[in-house]
Structure formats: structure tokens, C-alpha cells
Amino acid sequence: MAERPRIRIRPAARTSPTLWAQMRLCTLRAAMSTAKEAEGWVLHSPRVWLGTAFHLLMAARPPDAGEAERVWDSAIAGLLTVSSGHRLDRRFASPERWPGYYMVRQRAIASAIQSGFRPVSARLPAAGPRPLGGAELLLTARDGLLSGRPDQFDRQSVTEFKSSLPDPAWPEAASLVEGYWRQLRLYAVLVGETAGWPAVARIVAASGQVLTRNVDRRECEAEADAAVAGLRSMNEGLGHGWGSAQLATPGEIECGQCQYQAICPAFWSWCETMSWPQLRQPAARGILQAIDPGFDGDLYAITLRLDGRHGEGGLLPLALRRSVHGDLTGCRLGAQIRIVHAQMRQDGRLRADISTCVFPEDELPDLEFWSSA
Known part of the structure; x- marks a missing residue:
């Protein structure tokens, strides 16, 4: 049997708005997000x-409009080139099938043409006065422990661009938007220490919607202090030899949308103790009982005996596509299989869609934690 791959979890040199968002949910999730090896096991959106x-x-x-279309199409082509080399992301090879693709494209092009945002420099000067503005510039603060790339900033404002905003009627809309403001509070600190404090966030x-808040420097400073404290706490834990059990804080909210479910030992241990919790996109483990290789070279089926409540309906036949879910037809019967980001049918049984990932357990990587001890 081939040696299992390893994902090495090490201390992080600095934090960022993205890392802090992960850390607020689960320190293990944040630690895995800093490991480049983990990216190969994550289905991106x-x-x-x-x-x-x-x-x-x-x-x-x-x-x-013509130039806007060219810029958009070039950006999408570049993203597709990167995703085509990723074992999971290559399933999204047709952007026309992405949710809301044409609507976002149309709105984004219209917003770009109508906006009053000024073109800015693409890099920080090597020396001289502080920049008056920028876009996607790497800024640092807190003695280099906080870093990030604000989408756009100038002497008056710091701006975050989003392809869409959630429907306010959606139960999680307020929480999602507050996450955006939290991100902007950290960007305000980065801009404040680099170019002077902006007044507005x-x-x-892309729809043209604009949300605006005055920058509260005290709130921003407190957010930055908390983010840096979180970084130090994570690194100290790793230095003391903490592993997945000590770093993780599993729960339905913390784990529900986590992209690292498949490779997280704390998640699977928690699922077993909770008799497989009700997640929006269910996860399950099962033993491979049968394989039907199919006839068209793409569609095939496997049959699993699932653990926990997902197995209450008996054996589960699962229709898969090689072009989406990979080829499991060479797996040995009796192999342990993990399913993440599945969907629930009306009869209560699981089904696979384009976001579902299915892995033989013995091919998944081990986490290797750094320790100073």
C-alpha cells in the first residue's frame, strides 16, 4: 500500500482577515488553511x-462594455486554467453552469463601467511617501503580524467588492454581512497604519448595491488586537504539542460549511459521538459493498453500508460521475468511504450532486502537527 500523504500544520507568521474569519470558528480549521498541502483536498466555490x-x-x-467583457472573460479564463489542474475543482470546467454566472457577469460589467472608482497603482512604492490609495496592495500592520490586500482604498474610504449580497430574508444573511464588516475593520487598520485612517468603509x-459605515477606529483596533491574540494563541498551542482534538471546536455551525471536513479527524470523531448531526450538506462514512462501472464511461454507481442514522434505510446506492467525483471503480470492496457535502433526497437518503466529494479513507492524508517540544 502506498504511503498516505501528509499535511504538515505549522505556526503561522501572520494573520489576515481571511485567517481570522476561520479562527473565529475553529482554530484547527484556521491552522489547516495555512497549509498549502491541504488545498488539494478542498473543493473551492x-x-x-x-x-x-x-x-x-x-x-x-x-x-x-467591450473592454469590460474582455477583462471579465480573461479573468474567468485564468481561473479556469488554475482549476483545471486541481483534482476537485476541475469539475467546474463550464462557467456557464456556475450558479448565477450570467447575472453576475452582466451586473459586474455594468457596475465597472458606471462606477466612479479611480484606477490606481498596482504596487507599493519601494521608498518615499505613503501611498494615497491602492487596489489589492499587500499591507501589513501590528509589527507585521497582520496582513491583507484591501480591494480598494484611498484617503477617504476602504472598499470591499462582492459578487453578490445575501437576501436579507435569509436567516444567515445578517451574520454573513457582519463577517464582511469584520473584514473591513481589519482592512481599515491596515490602511490606517499605512496611508492614514479612512473615514468610511x-x-x-456587482448588482450596484452599496453598504456604507463610518469607520470606528476603536472597534477596528479591538478587532485587530483580537486577531493578533488569536494568532499567538494558535501558535502557542502548536508549540505545546496540541493536535486536532485540542485545536478543534466542532459544532453544526463551525463544521457545517467547513471545506476541510474530509480530512479533519476531529470532525469525524464528533460526527460519531453525535450520531451524525443534521448538517445542511450531510457527511457520512460507509463501507463499499458493490460497484457498477456503468456503460457510458462517465456515470457509474457504488453501493455503501453507511454508519449511524444515515444507514437506517439500509444499503445506499450512490450514482457518481467520473468527471465530477473521480473514479472509485478500482477500489476494493470493504473499503471505508467518506462522503462530504452530500444532498438529502425526499426519502431521507443521501445523493451526490456537483458539490459532493467522495473519498476512499485510506487515500486521505494524515495531519502532522509541528511542535517545539
Whole structure:
């Protein structure tokens, strides 16, 4: 049997708005997000890619619709090139099938043409006066322990671009938007220590929606202090030999949307003790009982005997596609299989969709934790 791959978890040199968002949910999740090896086991979201394309479009500030379309299409092509080399992300090879693709594209192009944002320098000067503004510039603060790239900033404001804003009627909308403001509080500190404190923070969506808040320096400073304290706490834990059990804080909210479910030992231990909790996208473990290789070269089926309450309905036949879920037809019968980000059918049984990931357990990586001891 081939040696299992390893993901090495080490202390982080600095924190960022993204890392702090992860850390607030689960320190183990944050620690895994700093390991480059973990990225190969994460299914990324096309919604995030749409946001990236929107960022690039707003930074370019094209003069007309034709140039805006060229910038957008070039950004999407670059994202597809990167995703095509990723074992999980390559399933999203057709952007036309991404949720809301055409609507976001149309709105983003219109916003880029109509916006009043000025084109800015793409890099910080090596020497001389502090920059008066910038886009996607790497800024640092708190003696280098906090870093980030604000989407756009100038002497008056700091701006975060989003491909869309959640429907206010959605139960989690307020929490999601507050996460955006938390991110902007850290960006305000980064801008404040680099170019002077902005007065206003803005969230700008591709739809043209703009949310605005005055920058409260005291709140921003407190957010930065908490983020740096979280970084130090994580690094100290790793230095004392903490592993997944000590770093993790599993729960339905913390684990529900976690991209590291498949490789997280604390998550699977928690699921077993909770008799498999009710997650929006269920996860399950099972033993491979049968394989139907299919006839069209893509669609095939496996049959699993699942653990816990997901197995109450008896054996589960699961339809999969090689182009989406990989090829499990060479697995040995009796192999342990992990399913993450599944969907629930009306009869209470699991099914796989384009976001579902299925892995033989003996091919998943081990986590290796750094320790100074």
C-alpha cells in the first residue's frame, strides 16, 4: 500500500482577515488553511471565483462594455486554467453552469463601467511617501503580524467588492454581512497604519448595491488586537504539542460549511459521538459493498453500508460521475468511504450532486502537527 500523504500544520507568521474569519470558528480549521498541502483536498466555490473576477474588473475600470467583457472573460479564463489542474475543482470546467454566472457577469460589467472608482497603482512604492490609495496592495500592520490586500482604498474610504449580497430574508444573511464588516475593520487598520485612517468603509456588490459605515477606529483596533491574540494563541498551542482534538471546536455551525471536513479527524470523531448531526450538506462514512462501472464511461454507481442514522434505510446506492467525483471503480470492496457535502433526497437518503466529494479513507492524508517540544 502506498504511503498516505501528509499535511504538515505549522505556526503561522501572520494573520489576515481571511485567517481570522476561520479562527473565529475553529482554530484547527484556521491552522489547516495555512497549509498549502491541504488545498488539494478542498473543493473551492465558483461563487468565490465570481468575486475574484469582479475584483479584477473593478480594478481595471474599463472604459466601455467591450473592454469590460474582455477583462471579465480573461479573468474567468485564468481561473479556469488554475482549476483545471486541481483534482476537485476541475469539475467546474463550464462557467456557464456556475450558479448565477450570467447575472453576475452582466451586473459586474455594468457596475465597472458606471462606477466612479479611480484606477490606481498596482504596487507599493519601494521608498518615499505613503501611498494615497491602492487596489489589492499587500499591507501589513501590528509589527507585521497582520496582513491583507484591501480591494480598494484611498484617503477617504476602504472598499470591499462582492459578487453578490445575501437576501436579507435569509436567516444567515445578517451574520454573513457582519463577517464582511469584520473584514473591513481589519482592512481599515491596515490602511490606517499605512496611508492614514479612512473615514468610511464600503461593501460594493456587482448588482450596484452599496453598504456604507463610518469607520470606528476603536472597534477596528479591538478587532485587530483580537486577531493578533488569536494568532499567538494558535501558535502557542502548536508549540505545546496540541493536535486536532485540542485545536478543534466542532459544532453544526463551525463544521457545517467547513471545506476541510474530509480530512479533519476531529470532525469525524464528533460526527460519531453525535450520531451524525443534521448538517445542511450531510457527511457520512460507509463501507463499499458493490460497484457498477456503468456503460457510458462517465456515470457509474457504488453501493455503501453507511454508519449511524444515515444507514437506517439500509444499503445506499450512490450514482457518481467520473468527471465530477473521480473514479472509485478500482477500489476494493470493504473499503471505508467518506462522503462530504452530500444532498438529502425526499426519502431521507443521501445523493451526490456537483458539490459532493467522495473519498476512499485510506487515500486521505494524515495531519502532522509541528511542535517545539
